Amino acid sequence: MDRLTPIRAFLAVADTGSFTGAARKLGVSRSAITGHIQELERHLGTQLLNRTTRRVWLTREGRRYAERAGMLLEGLAELDAEIQTRSGRAEGHLHVEMAESVANARVIPRLPEFVQAYPDISLRISLNEGVVDPTVSGADIGLRVGPLRDSPLRFKLLGRGNYIMAASPAYLKLYHAPRHPDELRRHRLIEFWDPDTGRPYDWQLVKGKQTVSMAAEGRLIVDNTRAGLTCALAGLGIYEDLDFLLAQSLAEKRLVQVLPDWKRPGPPIAVLYTARRPVPPHIKAFVDFLVSVFGSGRG
Known part of the structure; x- marks a missing residue:
């Protein structure tokens, strides 16, 4: 039994x-x-x-x-x-919970490297568009994008991106690219839902010491980064997201960056894991893998 x-x-x-x-x-x-x-x-x-x-x-x-x-x-x-x-061998079952957008853009494309390096570790991957919290999900490791709230877990900061804006060439051909944030009010904007306030996030753009804030209009709202990107690619408006999430579409020229001098700092990206010492080898192996993924800038 x-x-x-x-x-x-x-x-x-x-x-x-x-x-x-x-x-x-x-x-x-x-x-x-x-x-x-x-x-x-x-x-x-x-x-x-x-x-x-x-x-x-x-x-x-x-x-x-x-x-x-x-x-x-x-x-x-x-x-x-x-x-x-003591044996130094990394093996066993590992449950990893990750923010969906970052996992798909940065981690999963590099996952074959980890699987090949650690064949004795079995992985369960959970993707979450909400707040990643291993103390709730029971995961061994959490990859969070957002504020690092009080937690009994240890964390390691992996980096952060910048929010940038982009639109499809077809949209810009019809409506022309704005030259200043004030002109965004005349454009169609793809906005992101804020579950904490029950309304879309307001827009805030930064250029050096200048800051321009603009209230959300609520004409087209998404609550998922993949949906927002798909809407932008379909020519439905100007979309704001983290630079590394838009990088591939920009490189393929399926999107064009709008107001490139205006951006704002993105949230911290961190890995959360057990505070127990010593850290189990299979957990340490995946934490080190994430550090290499974000440290290299590839993926």
């Missing part, structure tokens, strides 16, 4: 408060979680979870088992890390 998988499933239910949340956290089906819980309860001869159609909560024995089992799995993970560190 595989004892660890049912225990991990049970702890995921205890942590998320639902079978659906546990399934999402572990990357398996809800029915698989149900089967693991039933298997564990049969083995122990007791009920660990109370269930209704609306909620799931731990029984008295379930609380006790969750506390002790969590300590045991944490100790096992530390033992694995210690032995792997």
Whole structure:
């Protein structure tokens, strides 16, 4: 009997408060979680979870088992890390959560290098357009684009880009390129939804010590960087995004940069990972890989 998988499933239910949340956290089906819980309860001869159609909560024995089992799995993970560190061998399962746009533009094209260098590491890649937080997703490593909020995790800053504007040649042929930010008000703009405010982000352009701010119009709004780029390529307006996300389309001349002297600093890009010392070799290997990806400027 595989004892660890049912225990991990049970702890995921205890942590998320639902079978659906546990399934999402572990990357398996809800029915698989149900089967693991039933298997564990049969083995122990007791009920660990109370269930209704609306909620799931731990029984008295379930609380006790969750506390002790969590300590045991944490100790096992530390033992694995210690032995792997001593042997210097990077192996095992690695769950990596990444911001979708940056992962597709920079990391995944370079992933064959990592797979070839570390054949004993199995990867699970999760892409997220929201805030990447390994403490919520259960990932071993998180690649975040955005503010580095308080976190128990260690982080390493990989860099940051600049926001630039671009439009398709077809759009610029019809409407002509603006020569100053004030002229943007007469253009069609592809704007990005801000989930924190419930409205599109306002525009802010910087040139040296000059700053021009402009309220969003809300005529065409996207909440996904891929959708924004697709709209720009389709000639629907002027789009703003991080320079390295637009680089390929600019190089292929499918987009043309607009107001190239005006830009604004982008958010930090950082990798978050365990604060445990020593860092397990397979985690350190992927962190070093990300440093090489962003340090080289390729991809």
